[in-house]
Amino acid sequence: MDQETVTLKIPGLTRTYTFFHTSDAHVEIALETDAEGGKQRAEYAAEKYTNEGSNIPASTLLNAIRTADEAKADGLFLCGDIGDHYTEGTIQFIRAALKEAKTEVFYVMGNHECAGAEDKGSARQTFAEMMFGCPDFWARDLGEILIVGLDNSDKYYTEEQFAFLNEQIAKNKPILLLMHAPLMTDAIIDPVKEKWSEEMGAGACDYFLIDRPEDTSHPYRRFWDLVQNPENHIMAIFAGHVHLSNDGEFAPGKRQYTMVPTYMGEIRKVIVTGE
Numbered sequence: 001m002d003q004e005t006v007t008l009k010i011p012g013l014t015r016t017y018t019f020f021h022t023s024d025a026h027v028e029i030a031l032e033t034d035a036e037g038g039k040q041r042a043e044y045a046a047e048k049y050t051n052e053g054s055n056i057p058a059s060t061l062l063n064a065i066r067t068a069d070e071a072k073a074d075g076l077f078l079c080g081d082i083g084d085h086y087t088e089g090t091i092q093f094i095r096a097a098l099k100e101a102k103t104e105v106f107y108v109m110g111n112h113e114c115a116g117a118e119d120k121g122s123a124r125q126t127f128a129e130m131m132f133g134c135p136d137f138w139a140r141d142l143g144e145i146l147i148v149g150l151d152n153s154d155k156y157y158t159e160e161q162f163a164f165l166n167e168q169i170a171k172n173k174p175i176l177l178l179m180h181a182p183l184m185t186d187a188i189i190d191p192v193k194e195k196w197s198e199e200m201g202a203g204a205c206d207y208f209l210i211d212r213p214e215d216t217s218h219p220y221r222r223f224w225d226l227v228q229n230p231e232n233h234i235m236a237i238f239a240g241h242v243h244l245s246n247d248g249e250f251a252p253g254k255r256q257y258t259m260v261p262t263y264m265g266e267i268r269k270v271i272v273t274g275e
Contacts (some may be wrong), residue, residue: 001266001267003067007273009275012174013174018072019270020268021269025058027057028085028090057263074103077270081180083112109151111180137151137160141173145174147178148168148176149177150179152179153180153181155181162223177227183209187249187256192242195243196242237250240259244258245258
């Protein structure tokens with residue numbers, strides 16, 4: 001896969017960490033049927049998706065996993081929309097692909113994972129095992145740093161998510177925060193307009209990005225105020241949704257990264273090191 005590399009410096013770290021950042025694979029797999037009309041297990045072997053004209057989203061997701069495995073990375077960030085629509089075949093494929101990964105996978109929900117599901121709540125639970133048992137929020141302690149995932153695919157934050165994030169902040173460790181929809185920063189507004197305004201008009205930024213409202217009681221504003229607080233240790237946000245690569249500050253010393261869709265064959269290498 002084509003790689004871009006960024007280096008994130010966090011004072012006090014005693015070792016260097018390597019992660020890979022991906023999003024928006026948009027895999028969709030329909031279960032094949034046998035001669036008797038029965039459903040078969042979704043095929044996830046890499047060789048099925050390597051030929052020209054085959055399932056490129058599935059192939060590139062497998063290539064992303066392979067890239068992280070070969071680099072012996074500390075983790076692979078999957079920042080939502082890994083599945084394009086909710087189908088049994090898609091779930092089976094993603095579950096099997098991640099089970100084969102040698103690298104620890106950090107997965108947050110996107111707005112597409114459960115698209116088309118009759119019961120979104122039940123559909124979300126089929127992804128729970130891939131998110132440490134809870135698709136709404138989770139955290140993994142890597143010793144010196146915390147990886148925290150929050151589902152903002154419906155463009156809101158719950159009281160439970162606020163409480164959970166505050167619990168993680170209280171641990172006083174550097175946090176890398178994963179979510180699907182990014183914050184509306186000065187660095188990302190113009191790229192989003194350039195990419196999406198022709199298709200979506202003036203509402204492109206409102207659809208793709210989380211604005212900072214004037215109303216201090218609004219959940220978006222509360223979230224902004226929380227992550228921007230200079231006294232906490234949220235060092236970086238990794239997101240997706242916008243289908244473009246962007247790197248900019250959301251507060252002094254705090255960076256936000258978005259990524260080109262995985263299905264385009266690109267991945268970001270993230271080196272996290274002390275100063």
